[in-house]
Every structure is written in structure tokens, then in C-alpha cells.
Amino acid sequence: MHWRVDTQGQTIALATEGGIPEVIYWGPALPEAEDLGQLALAARHDLTGGMLDILPSLSLSPEPGRAFQGQPGHMLAEADGTALLPAFRFDRAEGTAGRLELISTAPGLVLTHVLQARTTGTITLQTRLSADRPIRVQWLAAPVLPAPQSGEMIDVHGKWVGEFHLIRSPWAPGIRTREARTGRSGQEHPPYLILAGEGCTNTRGEALALHYGWSGGHRMIAEELPDGRRQVQFGHPLGAETEAGTRFETAELIACASTTGLNGIATLFQSDLRDRVVQWPDAARPRPVHYNCWEAVYFDHKLDVLAEFATRAAALGAERFVLDDGWFGKRDDDTSSLGDWAIDRRKWPEGLHPLIRHVHSLGMSFGLWFEPEMVNPDSDLYRAHPDWVLGPLDQTTGRNQMVLNLALPEVRESLFRQVSAVLAEYPIDYVKWDHNRLLPVVDAAQTRGAYDLFDRLRAAHPSVEIESCASGGGRIDSGILARTHRVWLSDSNDALERLRMQADAALFLPSAITGSHVGPRHCHTSGRVLPMAFRSWVAAQRHMGFEMDLRELTEDEALTLGRVTAWYKENRAWMMAGTILRLDSDDPAVTAEVQVAADGGRFVVFAGQAETSRQSLPRPLRLTGLEPDARYTVSLRNPEDAPRQSRGPNALKNGPLTLTGRMLMTKGILLPVAWPATMWVVEGLKL
Known part of the structure; x- marks a missing residue:
């Protein structure tokens, strides 16, 4: 047979x-x-x-x-x-x-x-x-x-x-x-x-x-x-x-x-x-530009400061404000309160309503951070139910926390009631769902219990989008993505590291679900200081957001960030529905991709100069995914990012070119000389 x-x-x-x-x-x-x-x-x-x-x-x-x-x-x-x-x-x-x-x-x-x-x-x-x-x-x-x-x-x-x-x-x-x-x-x-x-x-x-x-x-x-x-x-x-x-x-x-x-x-x-x-709440809705406050304030929540950030973020083009860790229990650091999903009235005497009203007045939606699968030993939930912990009570903690045993129906019911109550009280359209602790034991029932909790919350609040975050990219698979709508690829907002990570993850993940944020000038995880243009363009390759103290921006940085954000919003509809194709770069210092629209009518090339090239001049960059006999107009979106050493007659610096797909895929394009931490952005339109 x-x-x-x-x-x-x-x-x-x-x-x-x-x-x-x-x-x-x-x-x-x-x-x-x-x-x-x-x-x-x-x-x-x-x-x-x-x-x-x-x-x-x-x-x-x-x-x-x-x-x-x-x-x-x-x-x-x-x-x-x-x-x-x-x-x-x-x-x-x-x-x-x-x-x-x-x-x-x-x-x-x-x-x-x-x-x-x-x-x-x-x-x-x-x-x-x-x-x-x-x-x-x-x-x-x-x-x-x-x-x-x-x-x-x-x-x-x-x-x-x-x-x-x-x-x-x-x-x-x-x-x-x-x-x-x-x-x-x-x-x-x-x-x-x-x-x-x-x-x-x-x-x-x-x-x-x-x-x-x-x-x-x-x-x-x-x-x-x-x-x-x-x-x-x-x-x-x-x-x-x-x-x-x-x-x-x-x-x-x-x-x-x-x-x-x-x-x-x-x-x-x-x-x-x-x-x-992915089961989208509204598949036609554009992927909104995020502002996440984590690397700006961490646990230090003050209404006036966060409201100012919301105002600045909206002016730069953000469309969703996400309040991260620190709003619940008595959460002043990562040692307490996981499991106690009630508003911290010390920080928020009127609850989250004043901040949400301000965010909405700016035309932005509101998102909130949770970590429902975890519990701190210093929490009311743990003191009442130490028997709800997965694994032995004398286990080594991770990030000062333990894991709740989601195989137990009573645990899932408690978490459902707590999280659902917050989502019912406040107009929240987005949840950043974190998972910062490795499990102390291997148990498939834990995963089935987590899926059940996600499914119940999705059924009760079908319009809420959920991001899967697990110490960054620790839980990215189709099982979790059947219940969520975005992944946090990494806790690193270092654009050089992100350039490589995003390119390799594109073998598996589309733009629409891959979160990428413009981080602080001084990166919190690597210590690098990178140009705003590079940070912005790397984030614009995927589902774009910002995550920094916006008060640090110079006037030039704010103009650059606003300009790239506007470009992302103009192009996201076709980019999020298109395909990311990695390019075979002949220069190992260059990480490049082309994103092609679903109808083939347009494309954008992102060519990131990660380090100094060994040769003096850029090697030709061959494209892919185009129609060989079609003619395309190609233009360099950001010639202003050329360094002073770029002093020759490179055509793309001065205007568009019209070339066939065959030429673009066999001979390729010549880009200007670039310093490390430069992203060239080349747009193409089929004639």
C-alpha cells in the first residue's frame, strides 16, 4: 500500500x-x-x-x-x-x-x-x-x-x-x-x-x-x-x-x-x-509602533514621568504605550510580588486610569506587562499556597522567582481570575507576557497547563494582542505563536547584535511577529554607543518600537528617529505581508536582506555594515526574489548617512537607477562606502 x-x-x-x-x-x-x-x-x-x-x-x-x-x-x-x-x-x-x-x-x-x-x-x-x-x-x-x-x-x-x-x-x-x-x-x-x-x-x-x-x-x-x-x-x-x-x-x-x-x-x-x-484579533490592523518604558524607568513608576514619555513617544510616531514590570503588588525590584496581580496603590493611587486616559488622548493604545506563570517567595500568593509551586520547595530560585504548577486546575483558575480582572477593568489592547525562569523539572503537563491559561484568556478577551517574551527569545515556537501575536527576539537592544540575530531568525520568523526596538544611546546590555540612524533602521526591519528614556534624545536624534518611524509606517503594510530573503553577501562585513512585497511590485534592501571591510570599496550586492525580465527603479533612501570618506561618483548617492531584475540579481548594486554601524536602505519599484 x-x-x-x-x-x-x-x-x-x-x-x-x-x-x-x-x-x-x-x-x-x-x-x-x-x-x-x-x-x-x-x-x-x-x-x-x-x-x-x-x-x-x-x-x-x-x-x-x-x-x-x-x-x-x-x-x-x-x-x-x-x-x-x-x-x-x-x-x-x-x-x-x-x-x-x-x-x-x-x-x-x-x-x-x-x-x-x-x-x-x-x-x-x-x-x-x-x-x-x-x-x-x-x-x-x-x-x-x-x-x-x-x-x-x-x-x-x-x-x-x-x-x-x-x-x-x-x-x-x-x-x-x-x-x-x-x-x-x-x-x-x-x-x-x-x-x-x-x-x-x-x-x-x-x-x-x-x-x-x-x-x-x-x-x-x-x-x-x-x-x-x-x-x-x-x-x-x-x-x-x-x-x-x-x-x-x-x-x-x-x-x-x-x-x-x-x-x-x-x-x-x-x-x-x-x-x-498566528490567530490575529484583527488581521487588517497595521502593526503599531511601540513605546515600551522598561529601559527608561525599570521599576520606578511615576505618573508624571511616564505621561511625559507618552507625549514624547506619540510625537515621534509611536502608536502603542506599554507599561512594563513594576505596576503590581509591592514590586520595587525583582525580588517580590510575582503572583499578586493587583495594582500597587503606592505608585498608582487612582489605578492605571490616569495614565491610560493620557495615552488614549494622544491617540495611542495601551499595553501592560505580566508574568503569570511565576511567583516570588516574597508574595501573598506564595505565603498562602506554597503547595502551588512546581518542583521542590528547596529548589534554587531564578531571578528570585519560582514556577507555579500550571498542571493544577486551581492554579490556573487563580491566575485566570487575577489577570482577567485587570484586563476587564482597564482598556488594554496588548499584553507583554514574560517567562523569566527556567523550569526546575521537565513536565509536559506544565506546558499543556500554560496553553490552557492562554486559551482561556484569549477566549475571554479576544481583542487583546499578546507578546511572548521569555528572558528575550526563550520561547519562540509555533505552539506559543498559536496563542500569541508577537515575539521578543532578544533582551538585547544593541543594533549590531540585533542585525545578525534578525537575519538568522528570518529563516523561521516573519517581520509581522518579530519585535525590534530602538534602544538607548548607551546600550544597557552591551555598553555600545551606536548612531541613531543605525539603531532606527535596524528596528524598522521588523515590528518597530522604541525603548529608552526619550529625554536623552538630541534634536538631531529625534528628527532621525521620527523620519525613520514615518518611513516604517508608510511601508509596513506591504512589508509585514511580504517575505524576508537573506542575501549572499560577498563581503562578510555586510549583513543584507531584501524584503519583497507579496505581489512582487516593490522591495527594500537593508544592507548593514557590521564592521570594517577588508577591501577598500564595497563589493557588488546581488539581490534575489525579483522577476528577471522586469525593470525596476532603485533608489538609496538615506544618502545622508554616507561618511566623509565616501567621496566618489557612486550613482545611488545622486539619484535612482533603472535596471532589470536579471541585472540586479546577477551583477548586483554598488553601494557607497560605509562606516561600521551604517545601514543602507535601497528601495525598488517595478515599472
Whole structure:
């Protein structure tokens, strides 16, 4: 028996000879006329000395106890801990157009693999397991996929204020295992993997990619078996299911395939998150420019100062004012009051109404910070309910806080009532939801409880947008983005660091959900002092905001920030709906991208000079994503940022050029000489 699941550019073909089905092809779309029977025959391997007489199947869930030499796709036990080694047999296939359910059974067990083609070009895969009695699950992989025989693995590593570093690893016999056991997606190991073909670059070559949509950490296995076959598995962390049960399931594994390099992967992931995963309260609403007060005042809340910031922010073009940490309980620093979500009347004797009225009078909406999943030992909630804490009471705290056990219904109910009461009393259209503590234990029930709390609050307050922040970019995945609308990529507002982070994160994240703020002149996390033009343009690459004491701005800085903000607002409608394509820069000192409108009618190039180039003059910058035979007018938006050393007749400094897409993509454009921390912005219009 054979099946196939297809999207516009991707095919997954499967077959079975009686056992759990296996993937016989995953890659760029196959012709409709492909004979699946012949394809299955072509996938049969030979045997040689030192092997068993039958090659164990690399199925959707390779089975322990079936002589499979690699990592199994499930590890089960009876409720008392006795090892469970079922022998599954394929039972039936069910489904509708674009959706396939493959059901295998063993005595008392049903194993279901679900594959679904999405209109965004991705295919989602999920594993479900049910039992007629309580059993224990140590490991359950999402449907297992074969990996290609050439190329390399690209996955992601990071840290606080240093997220989204791409790590390239060659294949070799044995296992590359990556496990995030912090209880959240994690800066350390976000749940993404790209399988890049030989010679794959941003703009050319083949690539496959996976994204595991779970916010509670994950385990990834990339294994080359002794016989040479390769497999990739994703699932919850090992042992995350801590209780015996009768129903288990993985998160969705999102798969995509590209024949246009890494940018083909980026295009699919960006559109999938923006157009399928995120559930917008009002999809037509422009992405508003933020002002967040955190790096201006921290916990020191004074109505007159914050009102002044709101006035200044509105004058610069801000459209949303976000009051960050410090408004509740007795919160003067990070040692107390998490869990006590009531207004601090010492700071706010009339509540938040005076500030919100002022913000609204300026034409801005109002947002508020929460961290509902956490509790401080110095809080009324903890003193009343120490039994609500996840993990042992003598655990090491993180940022002076502990984690509330969201698997408990009474905990979720308390948090729902507290947060909902604030959202009901005040006209709040936005919540910055933080998560600053790693979990002391790995427990999938905690993530399910967090999802339930998000879902209840979303249902009760459907017009409120939510940002996912977790010590910056510590919880960024499709599971959390199904419940939120923006991510805080990093706590670093250093524009040089952000330039690189945003470029690498664009392989997975669209502009519309990626928050980026213009930080203070003297960066609070790196100590760097960077020009306002550079800080502003880096923020304008994504969902733009400001986060600083606005009283520090010189007149020239305010004019520059206001000018870039106005440009962002003029262009955000098409940018937020467009695609970010990374450019193959021949100068490693330059990080560049082109954002192309959905209809292809316009584009903007951002070329960031991160450091001094080795050569004297800029190398040509080749674009991508354009129509080869179309003609485009290209113009430099910010020639005023050229340094005094730029003294030659560079054409873009003096006016627009008209060139074909083929010329722009093969020869490229010549930009002026630039100092480090300069962002060139080149606009293009199709004629």
C-alpha cells in the first residue's frame, strides 16, 4: 500500500508491507504521474554480510524489540514500569483531501500518524498513541522522516542577549542528539532544523527543514545508522510525560522543502507562522509602533514621568504605550510580588486610569506587562499556597522567582481570575507576557497547563494582542505563536547584535511577529554607543518600537528617529505581508536582506555594515526574489548617512537607477562606502 501527501512544492510519499508505514520519499514535489509502487520498489535496500536477513524498517516510529539498530521512535512501559515492546501492524488509512491518518495497532494499543498538507506550502505531522489501560511513555517521536544523503545540518543555538546563532554540523556515523530540558523552547536549542543540500546558500540549492511546535522543550535525534540510512526524530524531552495515562500525542512537526536555497525555507516558515499559525484579533490592523518604558524607568513608576514619555513617544510616531514590570503588588525590584496581580496603590493611587486616559488622548493604545506563570517567595500568593509551586520547595530560585504548577486546575483558575480582572477593568489592547525562569523539572503537563491559561484568556478577551517574551527569545515556537501575536527576539537592544540575530531568525520568523526596538544611546546590555540612524533602521526591519528614556534624545536624534518611524509606517503594510530573503553577501562585513512585497511590485534592501571591510570599496550586492525580465527603479533612501570618506561618483548617492531584475540579481548594486554601524536602505519599484 502506498500514499502521498503534496503541497505546492513538497511531497511526502509513504508505503507499508504490513507494519508501521515508512516514508519512502520526502523532498521537492514529485510529478503527479509518479508511480508510487515503483517508487516503493526503488526504495528497497540490498543486504550484505553481518546483517540480519530482513532489513528492519525505518518506519514512522521505528520499533524497539524489532532488531532496529538505531534510536526507536517510542519507548513505552506498563504503569508499573515493566518494559512494553508491542509489535504494531498496519490497520487502516483514513483521511480527506490533503489529510492522511495512518493507523497501526498492537494488543491494547493504537498508534496513529497524521500528515496534513497546509495551504501555506508546509506539511504538518503528528503522532498519537492510545491505550486500553494506563501506560507510561518515556519517549514518543513525531512521525520519523528520512534525512538526505548529502549536505549538512543547520540548527540553532543561543543565550540570553545572544539568540539565534546558526550551527552547521556535518553528518557522520552515529547520533547528534539535541535536547532542550529547560521547560521552554529555549534560547539554547530552539526547535528548528534545516537539512541543507550540498552547496546550498541563501539563494540557491536544495534544503529540507523541520520545526517542532512545542513550547516545553524538545528532543531531536539526527542519526546515521550503521547501514548508512539516516533518520530525524523530534518529540517532547525524554521523560516529559511524568504520569501514566491512556492518551498521548506529540506536537505538530512542521516540514518544508526548498529548491531555492535557504530562502525557500524562510519563505515557507514565514508565511506559515503569519498566515496559518498566528490567530490575529484583527488581521487588517497595521502593526503599531511601540513605546515600551522598561529601559527608561525599570521599576520606578511615576505618573508624571511616564505621561511625559507618552507625549514624547506619540510625537515621534509611536502608536502603542506599554507599561512594563513594576505596576503590581509591592514590586520595587525583582525580588517580590510575582503572583499578586493587583495594582500597587503606592505608585498608582487612582489605578492605571490616569495614565491610560493620557495615552488614549494622544491617540495611542495601551499595553501592560505580566508574568503569570511565576511567583516570588516574597508574595501573598506564595505565603498562602506554597503547595502551588512546581518542583521542590528547596529548589534554587531564578531571578528570585519560582514556577507555579500550571498542571493544577486551581492554579490556573487563580491566575485566570487575577489577570482577567485587570484586563476587564482597564482598556488594554496588548499584553507583554514574560517567562523569566527556567523550569526546575521537565513536565509536559506544565506546558499543556500554560496553553490552557492562554486559551482561556484569549477566549475571554479576544481583542487583546499578546507578546511572548521569555528572558528575550526563550520561547519562540509555533505552539506559543498559536496563542500569541508577537515575539521578543532578544533582551538585547544593541543594533549590531540585533542585525545578525534578525537575519538568522528570518529563516523561521516573519517581520509581522518579530519585535525590534530602538534602544538607548548607551546600550544597557552591551555598553555600545551606536548612531541613531543605525539603531532606527535596524528596528524598522521588523515590528518597530522604541525603548529608552526619550529625554536623552538630541534634536538631531529625534528628527532621525521620527523620519525613520514615518518611513516604517508608510511601508509596513506591504512589508509585514511580504517575505524576508537573506542575501549572499560577498563581503562578510555586510549583513543584507531584501524584503519583497507579496505581489512582487516593490522591495527594500537593508544592507548593514557590521564592521570594517577588508577591501577598500564595497563589493557588488546581488539581490534575489525579483522577476528577471522586469525593470525596476532603485533608489538609496538615506544618502545622508554616507561618511566623509565616501567621496566618489557612486550613482545611488545622486539619484535612482533603472535596471532589470536579471541585472540586479546577477551583477548586483554598488553601494557607497560605509562606516561600521551604517545601514543602507535601497528601495525598488517595478515599472
